[in-house]
Amino acid sequence: MTFTSRIAVxxxxxxxxxxxxxxVEAIIAECGIMDGLVCVFVPGSTASIxxxxxxxxxxxxxxxxIEEIAPYDKPYRHDKRWGDGNGxxxxxxxxxxxxxxxxxxxxxxTLGAWQQIILIDFDNNKRKRSIVxxxxxx
Amino acid sequence: MTFTSRIAVxxxxxxxxxxxxxxVEAIIAECGIMDGLVCVFVPGSTASIxxxxxxxxxxxxxxxxIEEIAPYDKPYRHDKRWGDGNGxxxxxxxxxxxxxxxxxxxxxxTLGAWQQIILIDFDNNKRKRSIVxxxxxx
Amino acid sequence: MTFTSRIAVxxxxxxxxxxxxxxVEAIIAECGIMDGLVCVFVPGSTASIxxxxxxxxxxxxxxxxIEEIAPYDKPYRHDKRWGDGNGxxxxxxxxxxxxxxxxxxxxxxTLGAWQQIILIDFDNNKRKRSIVxxxxxx
Numbered sequence: 001m002t003f004t005s006r007i008a009v010x011x012x013x014x015x016x017x018x019x020x021x022x023x024v025e026a027i028i029a030e031c032g033i034m035d036g037l038v039c040v041f042v043p044g045s046t047a048s049i050x051x052x053x054x055x056x057x058x059x060x061x062x063x064x065x066i067e068e069i070a071p072y073d074k075p076y077r078h079d080k081r082w083g084d085g086n087g088x089x090x091x092x093x094x095x096x097x098x099x100x101x102x103x104x105x106x107x108x109x110t111l112g113a114w115q116q117i118i119l120i121d122f123d124n125n126k127r128k129r130s131i132v133x134x135x136x137x138x
Numbered sequence: 139m140t141f142t143s144r145i146a147v148x149x150x151x152x153x154x155x156x157x158x159x160x161x162v163e164a165i166i167a168e169c170g171i172m173d174g175l176v177c178v179f180v181p182g183s184t185a186s187i188x189x190x191x192x193x194x195x196x197x198x199x200x201x202x203x204i205e206e207i208a209p210y211d212k213p214y215r216h217d218k219r220w221g222d223g224n225g226x227x228x229x230x231x232x233x234x235x236x237x238x239x240x241x242x243x244x245x246x247x248t249l250g251a252w253q254q255i256i257l258i259d260f261d262n263n264k265r266k267r268s269i270v271x272x273x274x275x276x
Numbered sequence: 277m278t279f280t281s282r283i284a285v286x287x288x289x290x291x292x293x294x295x296x297x298x299x300v301e302a303i304i305a306e307c308g309i310m311d312g313l314v315c316v317f318v319p320g321s322t323a324s325i326x327x328x329x330x331x332x333x334x335x336x337x338x339x340x341x342i343e344e345i346a347p348y349d350k351p352y353r354h355d356k357r358w359g360d361g362n363g364x365x366x367x368x369x370x371x372x373x374x375x376x377x378x379x380x381x382x383x384x385x386t387l388g389a390w391q392q393i394i395l396i397d398f399d400n401n402k403r404k405r406s407i408v409x410x411x412x413x414x
């Protein structure tokens with residue numbers, strides 16, 4: 001069985017982090033699938049999905065590490081060509097990738113106690129995102 | 139239902155980026171599965187799959203960021219032991235990982251309008267790759 | 277059909293790398309599913325799953341690259357708030373992500389000949405991990 005739903009969020013961009021764990025859990029509860037795979041995927045090339053302990057310290061640290069990996073103020077070829085100003089966003093999103101797949105067991109994702117699913121929006125603007133949650137199983 | 143196919147590509151190595159989106163779409167059209175998960179996976183330990191806006195600027199920027207993360211000309215222990223000269227390739231591939239899983243909805247992957255699926259070949263040579271596309275669904 | 281099992285490992289933390297390929301293969305053999313997807317996922321926010329050529333050189337090189345990306349001795353906000361001392365672990369795990377999904381074809385994962393599935397434990401302590409292996413297919 002396959003079930004698909006979406007989570008709508010508004011972000012502030014610039015590595016804005018949104019905890020979407022409860023929204024994903026609500027979709028799982030709704031669909032009635034007990035065992036299988038939960039794929040959480042953000043369409044677009046300037047945002048990513050990962051997991052972290054959702055607390056201000058760790059989130060700050062993650063943002064800082066990402067700023068080192070692909071600095072905001074470096075000259076990017078993408079910006080030179082298209083003038084978008086979000087070259088850094090594209091690099092970050094390609095490195096962190098757009099999705100995550102989590103096992104579903106007896107109606108619950110097998111996350112750790114302090115492990116939340118997050119969207120990180122790397123774009124250089126407010127964005128509306130429509131995150132896809134696809135559940136496969138029985 | 140499960141359907142598996144492969145995409146054969148020849149790369150130049152050294153972070154060569156190949157847009158495989160249309161090839162994946164052709165396999166989806168062929169298999170007739172409408173809703174489910176599409177797993178795109180490259181066998182081997184010196185290449186990765188991710189998504190990006192496939193245009194020269196962003197691709198150049200991604201390559202540059204990866205060169206900073208695991209520089210080509212740093213001394214690698216792998217090269218010292220095996221003389222392959224591709225220590226940098228192994229590190230890059232382990233960090234970016236070999237696959238991606240994308241939701242399939244009504245026969246289409248839920249990619250953004252400017253989001254393409256790419257193979258990045260990190261090896262230090264021309265390579266023939268046989269990318270696996272596995273589709274699960276109904 | 278869905279099949280779930282777990283792999284118990286004890287790690288030394290500090291980027292300890294464990295080759296879990298054979299354990300995953302044993303679970304596949306046990307479940308009898310021939311074609312589908314294998315999701316390998318570590319619960320918790322301080323460890324990751326990826327693939328690499330499992331040999332001392334490449335593993336050393338990967339650890340070194342990760343140490344550059346999120347250095348152990350940088351001041352982390354997470355540590356300031358919670359005193360855990362594992363701020364670096366959280367950042368590393370969020371960047372490398374907790375899981376991997378591998379196609380299963382005729383009873384075998386489509387890994388390369390020198391491509392192993394590894395757990396990297398980034399925590400700052402010995403840890404017991406219970407890695408989830410979820411197989412979906414037929």
